Amino acid sequence: MSSTAPSGIQDVLHGGRLSITSVRAEQVLDSRGWPTISVALTLDDGSVHEAAAPAGASTGAFEAVELRDDAPEYSGRGVLNAVAGVEGAVAATLTATPWDGIRQLDDALRELDGTPNLARLGANAIVAVSMAASRGFAHLAGVPLYVWIAAQTGSDPLMPVPHFNVLNGGAHAANDLDFQEFMIAPVGVGSEQDAVRAGSETYHALQAAVRDQFHTAGLGDEGGFAPPIANPVQALDLLVAAIATAGYTTDQVKVAIDPAANGFYLGDGNYQVDGRRLDRRQLVDYYDGLLGDYPIWSLEDGMAENDFEGWQLLFERVGDRAQVMGDDLFVTDPARIRQGAAEHYANSALIKVNQIGTVSQTFDAIAAARENDMTCMVSHRSGETPDTFIADLVVGTGVGQIKSGAPARGERVAKYNRLMSIERSEPRLRYGLR
Ligand SMILES: C=C(OP(=O)(O)O)C(=O)O
Numbered sequence: 001m002s003s004t005a006p007s008g009i010q011d012v013l014h015g016g017r018l019s020i021t022s023v024r025a026e027q028v029l030d031s032r033g034w035p036t037i038s039v040a041l042t043l044d045d046g047s048v049h050e051a052a053a054p055a056g057a058s059t060g061a062f063e064a065v066e067l068r069d070d071a072p073e074y075s076g077r078g079v080l081n082a083v084a085g086v087e088g089a090v091a092a093t094l095t096a097t098p099w100d101g102i103r104q105l106d107d108a109l110r111e112l113d114g115t116p117n118l119a120r121l122g123a124n125a126i127v128a129v130s131m132a133a134s135r136g137f138a139h140l141a142g143v144p145l146y147v148w149i150a151a152q153t154g155s156d157p158l159m160p161v162p163h164f165n166v167l168n169g170g171a172h173a174a175n176d177l178d179f180q181e182f183m184i185a186p187v188g189v190g191s192e193q194d195a196v197r198a199g200s201e202t203y204h205a206l207q208a209a210v211r212d213q214f215h216t217a218g219l220g221d222e223g224g225f226a227p228p229i230a231n232p233v234q235a236l237d238l239l240v241a242a243i244a245t246a247g248y249t250t251d252q253v254k255v256a257i258d259p260a261a262n263g264f265y266l267g268d269g270n271y272q273v274d275g276r277r278l279d280r281r282q283l284v285d286y287y288d289g290l291l292g293d294y295p296i297w298s299l300e301d302g303m304a305e306n307d308f309e310g311w312q313l314l315f316e317r318v319g320d321r322a323q324v325m326g327d328d329l330f331v332t333d334p335a336r337i338r339q340g341a342a343e344h345y346a347n348s349a350l351i352k353v354n355q356i357g358t359v360s361q362t363f364d365a366i367a368a369a370r371e372n373d374m375t376c377m378v379s380h381r382s383g384e385t386p387d388t389f390i391a392d393l394v395v396g397t398g399v400g401q402i403k404s405g406a407p408a409r410g411e412r413v414a415k416y417n418r419l420m421s422i423e424r425s426e427p428r429l430r431y432g433l434r
């Protein structure tokens, strides 16, 4: 544990039993304007702890599933059934007994749901309850959420490198760009403050270029620009030019991409990128070329979630030069991460709390990655709320990387602002990659 933790790790681990007196849930809107669920837990000391579920658009087939209403309202995407489940069965369970720890509470939620993928109560309902309960436990321990998370996971807190998604394509934008995310990562600056500044300055340099060249500043779901381009090379040229225009070198600010290859997988080992059909070997050649030509340090979901042969080819070719990361491949599932390590699919795992559904299983996913010398990046979803849980999660687990979209739009910057606030409150925390 870091020297930054308050005195007595046992106090943090066992701040007391969580006595929940009431559970409230409601339907609110996410950043795409679709309903999501927000939960508030009241404790016996009168304190209230809230959390809201995010929602993905390019979801993996093996994720825990959301519960959406089968009703005409909100095109069937309402969450009133999820709300009713939380205020009914979940509330009855949570208020029946005090809770010793988050794992005990999460296990009870899973048992109550009774399905492997949380389909009955909904992963959206359960994740919001689990995050709100974590805040309750941190409150009992009298420490910031990230300190409680560090104690739960035996981690050294670390300020992460933010990965700003500044050009959007795929399922997150209306353009013809097959690759979903083009991110800038200030790996070579000295602090979170400096990283946010680099992200903001590069974002604005890019904005000027996009306006100038395409006469538009239209945005994708994560706040990045979505100009009418189709070729990933054109996107990377824009990015590298913006980094230089903003006055940074590519040692200071590198690039990360999430092609989200499920979105352009044709099946049978074939993909379609910018109108060209590529088999898995040709796609690996293509990535290899991009890694040679551009300062790309991290490549997420380069292959489709079921193209295991493709993952092995990709990892063998570029795994010594780049972070090869599984998102839809691993879905924050400890068992899938372990299997991926054993089969040499990747050296990194993306971490999304709502993919697995509970906070304690998210800790398990990070532990599984660590056991196998894999890195992790904590991630938002494309549909978000101003909830900042993931900012504390990334600092507390000390994994050193986060992605939360563009450095613009309230639901994205809430996380970056929380990171800077943690850094201001604890300036001794180191910034950088793990
Ligand atoms: C954040 C992502 O998108 P979504 O939330 O739509 O799955 C992603 O694919 O990494």
Ligand SMILES: [Mg+2]
Binding pocket: 258, 260, 300, 301, 327, 328, 350
């Ligand atoms: Mg992804």
